[in-house]
Amino acid sequence: MFLGIDLGTSGVKVIVLNEQDRLLAQASSALKVSRPAPLHSEQSPADWWAATCAAIDELKSVHPELLQAVKAIGLSGQMHGATLLDASNNIIRPAILWNDGRSAEQCVELEKRVPHSRNITGNIAMPGFTAPKLMWVKDHEPENFAKIAKVLLPKDYLRFLMTGDFASDMSDSAGTLWLDVKQRAWSPEMLAACDLSEHHMPSLFEGTQVTGKLSANIAEQWGMQQVPVVAGGGDNAAGAAGVGVIEPNQAFLSLGTSGVYFVANEEYLPNPDGALHTFCHCIDNTWHQMSVILSAASCLAWVTQLTGFKSELALLEQVSKCDFTQANSVLFLPYLTGERTPHNNPNAKGVFFGLNSDTDAASLGRAVLEGVAFAFADGQQVLLDAGAQIDEVTVIGGGAKSPLWGRILASVLQRPLIYREGSEVGPAFGAARLARIGLESAPAHKVCVKGNVTQTILPDQKMQNYYEKQYITFKALYQSVKPYF
Numbered sequence: 001m002f003l004g005i006d007l008g009t010s011g012v013k014v015i016v017l018n019e020q021d022r023l024l025a026q027a028s029s030a031l032k033v034s035r036p037a038p039l040h041s042e043q044s045p046a047d048w049w050a051a052t053c054a055a056i057d058e059l060k061s062v063h064p065e066l067l068q069a070v071k072a073i074g075l076s077g078q079m080h081g082a083t084l085l086d087a088s089n090n091i092i093r094p095a096i097l098w099n100d101g102r103s104a105e106q107c108v109e110l111e112k113r114v115p116h117s118r119n120i121t122g123n124i125a126m127p128g129f130t131a132p133k134l135m136w137v138k139d140h141e142p143e144n145f146a147k148i149a150k151v152l153l154p155k156d157y158l159r160f161l162m163t164g165d166f167a168s169d170m171s172d173s174a175g176t177l178w179l180d181v182k183q184r185a186w187s188p189e190m191l192a193a194c195d196l197s198e199h200h201m202p203s204l205f206e207g208t209q210v211t212g213k214l215s216a217n218i219a220e221q222w223g224m225q226q227v228p229v230v231a232g233g234g235d236n237a238a239g240a241a242g243v244g245v246i247e248p249n250q251a252f253l254s255l256g257t258s259g260v261y262f263v264a265n266e267e268y269l270p271n272p273d274g275a276l277h278t279f280c281h282c283i284d285n286t287w288h289q290m291s292v293i294l295s296a297a298s299c300l301a302w303v304t305q306l307t308g309f310k311s312e313l314a315l316l317e318q319v320s321k322c323d324f325t326q327a328n329s330v331l332f333l334p335y336l337t338g339e340r341t342p343h344n345n346p347n348a349k350g351v352f353f354g355l356n357s358d359t360d361a362a363s364l365g366r367a368v369l370e371g372v373a374f375a376f377a378d379g380q381q382v383l384l385d386a387g388a389q390i391d392e393v394t395v396i397g398g399g400a401k402s403p404l405w406g407r408i409l410a411s412v413l414q415r416p417l418i419y420r421e422g423s424e425v426g427p428a429f430g431a432a433r434l435a436r437i438g439l440e441s442a443p444a445h446k447v448c449v450k451g452n453v454t455q456t457i458l459p460d461q462k463m464q465n466y467y468e469k470q471y472i473t474f475k476a477l478y479q480s481v482k483p484y485f
Helices: 045-062 064-069 104-113 117-121 130-140 154-163 188-193 216-222 235-243 297-306 312-319 361-385 403-413 427-440 461-484
Strands: 002-007 011-017 023-030 072-077 083-085 150-152 167-169 203-205 210-213 228-234 250-255 259-265 277-280 287-293 331-333 351-353 392-396 417-420 453-457
Touching: 002 045, 002 154, 002 427, 011 045, 011 427, 023 045, 045 064, 045 154, 045 216, 072 154, 072 235, 072 427, 083 154, 104 117, 104 130, 117 188, 150 154, 154 167, 154 210, 154 228, 167 228, 228 235, 228 427, 235 250, 235 259, 235 287, 235 392, 235 427, 259 361, 287 361, 297 312, 297 361, 312 361, 312 403, 331 361, 331 461, 351 461, 361 403, 361 461, 392 403, 403 417, 403 453, 403 461
Parallel strands: 002 072, 072 228, 167 203, 250 392, 392 417
Antiparallel strands: 002 011, 011 023, 083 150, 210 228, 250 259, 259 287, 277 287, 331 351, 417 453
C-alpha cells in the first residue's frame, strides 16, 4: 500500500493505492484562503497540518488496516507558497500563496539585480513565484524577514512536521526562482539577490527519492508504521505522474482552481519571454513546459454564485440548452485574479463584453466556459512557440467532469481531448505512485502508466469555425482594455 498526500489550495486530499495501482480509499479536508488586502492571498500553515491530520483521521476511522499496511508516503502540493520558519522552527507569518499578486515591483527589482535571471531559472519573474514574495517581506516586514531561518514550500512544511527533515523536490523547487532549472541545483546568485543563501533552503532530491521517514510520534498518531517519505512533486508534476504524462510530447490540460497546460520534455526548453513556465519534472532527467491561467474552474464557481444557481451542475445544464450552432454574443476575459501566461499581469481583471437586453444566465455561463478555453488557446500558442511537440492531450481536474466544457475546449484548441480513468484523483494519485517508485526503485514508465481511455472528445466543425473568429476578438479585447486595468 502507498499513501499519497496532496496539499491543494482548497483542501488536502489523501489516498491509498495498492501494488496493482488500484485506488482503495480516499479522504479530504477543506481549506480556506484569506485575502487581507487587494492582490493578497494567504493561508495559515497550521491549517494545512490540521487539514492533513483530519483527512488521515477520516481514513483511519474507516480503513485503519490500510494505513497500517502503507509502505511509503509521497507528497504533492500547491506550488510557490512562501512558508517562513524562524530558528525555533516556528511559523513567522501566514504563507503567501501562488495566486498572490502583491510583489510585481519586486519582480522588476529582481530582474534588475540579476539581468540574466531568465537564463538561470528558465522563467520570467512573476508575483506568483516564491523569490519576489521574500523580497516583498523584506521591503514591507523587515522584522519578519530578519527572523527567517528556513523557507519551505507548502508540501515541504508538511514533510518537516512528518519527518523532521528540511527537504524538497526538483519540480516544486523549480517554481521558486532560486533553482538553476537546467542544472537542477540551487542558484547561489539568485539566492543572494534576495539576501538569502543555501542555508535558508531545504536539501534537494529528485521526486522519486526518499527524503526521510515518518517520525515515531506521527506514525503512532496516524496509525501507521515509520515508513519512508518520498520527495514527491509540485501539484502539476505529480498530477502528470498520476495520468502517465512523463514521456516527451505527452500533455495534459488541468481544469482546477487554476488552469494548466502541461507538456513533458526530455530536454530543457525555456520560453520565459512568453511567460511560459519551464520546470524540472518529478521524474529525474526530465523537464516540462507549462502555461498557467490563474482562474479556470474558479471562474465557473464564481459565475454560478453570481447568477444564483444552486450548483455548477445546474448552471451547466442550463448552458447546454444554448444554441451552439452559432456564436455567443458575450465574450469573457477570465482574469479574476490577474493572469500569468501569456500576459504576466497581476492587475488584469475579468471582463464581460457584448451584454445586451437578451443576455441571460446561460449566456454568461457559456461565455465563462469559452473565455477560459480562449485563455488556454493563448497558452497553447506560447507552448508551440517554445518548440513544444504535442502528440495527445489528457484532461484532468474537477472541470474535466463536464463533457460540454470538453467540447468547447476541443473546438477552441482544435485538437482531440482524451479522458482517462482516475484523472479526477489528480496529484495525490501521482504522489502515491512516486512513493512506490521510491520504495521499489521501479522504472518510472512502468509505474506511471496511462489510465484506460473513458472517452475522446473531438472538435466540432461548426464551433471551431466561429471560435476561430471569436478568438481573434478575444485577444484584441484584452489589448484594448489593458490600459484601464
